[in-house]
Amino acid sequence: MMRHLLSIEDLDRAGIERILDRAKSFTEVSEREVKKVPALRGRRVLNLFYEASTRTRSSFELAAKTLSAEVINFVSSGSSVEKGESLKDTVQTLSAYGPDLIVVRTPYVGAAELVARWSPAAVVNAGDGKHEHPTQALLDVYTLRERLGSIDGASIWIVGDVLHSRVARSNIQAFTTLGARVTVCGPPTLIPRGMEALGCEVAYTLDRLPEADVVYALRMQKERMTESFVPSLREYAARYQIDGRRLGARQVLMHPGPVNRGVELAAEVIDSPQAVIGQQVAAGVVVRMAVLYELLVGRTAPDRTPSLPTPQPA
């Protein structure tokens, strides 16, 4: 049984599908008048965030609260981290509160694994540097399954700043595990050398974009321009922006947010029927509920979709 979710590699195809199925069963809760079930009542979930995050942190918090867990939020600003406490000491101190599960985001590759080593709690990696963001990958495959039914054999293009993207790394693995073919595309300065080792194709132009079933655009940060990764955002947009001209009518458009309007995406496609960006955000809550359930209940209970108790005010 899975103890932590540190990397999307921790999950095989069956494991991913089990979580997606469970997430699907949780959508019903969000449609109730009282959006709460007692599945994780009495469990403590610690959100340990060393990096700014709006949607990831709030969706983890909402997921935990919907399942009736107690939630403690620890963010690095204003904490002992600024007084120079090491990650190890912080984790060991917070572990004294007895969390059953720690959701951790840090700017450091491999830090979630260190937290798992230093704490007895189950650990969910909510982003470790430019390495992985496994729950983002799960919510993305969930969203795609909802839209396409299956992604087996689908062609998925991930376009943009692959070099600085943990989303790209986790998603390539999740998409290929579920049978999709992945192409990463961007300027050569923003595609790491050796990227093919992850099992994807590399393209430097959008010439073959029409063959894609799914176009997944990545956020293009303005800092990249000053670091000479691209000469200008104008030139980047001219070559790599997904706009109404480039996006086909039958293609699905995704983006992990937040979007830079007019840079990686033109306004007309953000609001187009092809875009599932809003659905991705919504999926974040149910998928994270399923992950919390998998780690906290799934490992002690028989492995099947839970029959949800009747709603009750909590």
Added chain:
Amino acid sequence: MNAPRATTAPRGAEPLVHRAQPPADVLVRGAHVLDPRAGIDAPLDVLVRGGVIAELGAPDTLDAPAGAEVLDGRGKHLLPGFVDPHVHFRVPGQEHKEDLDSGTRAAAAGGYVAVVAMPNTNPTVDDATVLGSLREAARREARIPVGFMASVTRRLAGEALTEMAELRDEGALGFTDDGKPVHRAAILRRALQYQRLCGGVLALHEEDPSLSGAGVMHEGEVSARLGLAGIPSISESTMIARDAAIAGYEAGRIHIQHLSAVESVEAVAVAKARGVAITAEVSPHHLTLTCDALRDNLDTRLKMNPPLRSEHDRQALIAALRDGTVDCIATDHAPHAREEKEVPFEEAPMGTTGLETAFAALHTELVLPGVLPLALVVEKLSAGAALVGLPLPAVAVGRPADLCLIDLAATWEVGEAGYESRAENCCFAGRTLQGRVLATLAAGAVVYRERAFAVSAA
């Protein structure tokens, strides 16, 4: 163009210093003596009297004089002790990582009889008073002879040359900004011009910081997978090519530290073929490990600069050692405190310790599988001495006893019994290695003896 200058020992002071210890009277009985440079490869009795090798004889033919210790060498190997031209002892300023006592203890435990300490300390060894007090401390604390390099530029800032001539008079073996490159070509050129006046090898850490940037590991498939910023091989090789060109133009003598990449091997080979006075070293970890180890375990003990590279690079380094493109093995022993390494990978300082494991790692990973002959490894583990103007240890009558006795069959788990070094950031930690140093004699004194190794009085 001037003829390349030979590297000579410093003029004003003895090149190596250590704490004086009673000279040994030891008979090593029946060990297999292997000294490739002297052409010895046979079981012998070796008698050391007053710290000097007094007699070599067929096994069981020499008598131990009264009061001499007898080391049972049967089934063991007796080698010329190792010399490491590249260690970090962290004194002055960072004694919590290592000091002269713990560092030289680690060296002795690894079979080393002399080491050369780098100047990237706090303060930097960049003027004669710092060097003088450091050598004074070594006379009190060092268990084996230690030589010191001074920095090329003040505070390693890469801007202004140190007082190289005065530093040489005070005993500097040579000059290096190790840990950093001499980034500005004009400064390196001035240092090479000044070398004409004062001698002393210029040892170079080759890295173009505009290419290595914020990199933390070798740039390649593993860094792409992990999302870690890479250090490309060309950040090293392009600087070697540049500096070899400058050294050739100025007829200067340079030594390239810790070669790590196939492109670097090629750059050194090209420079040697053109007659540049260039030598190079390689570390045991670059010869035995690759960055693939990081894929499954992001262990900060495997973070060093230059980084572990690919299998292709490793094979090129082995071939270079075999064909002479690389001249010697150096550990780049770089101790760090536990709390400094117990942090996320990207935050951890670069460096691994290496003195206690160098021989065993090379023996286990390269000699036992038949990749390199034992004699070559033994020769290269002390060859660094000549590159900084020090005498090469030899098993020869009349020479000081610089010897190590090794059990090639003994296996041990690295770190299981702790370390002699103050630091435990060893990249081989947890590995089972074969080949154990039983005793070391340096500058005529017994400086290390494995606890379990029996010694009997005659």
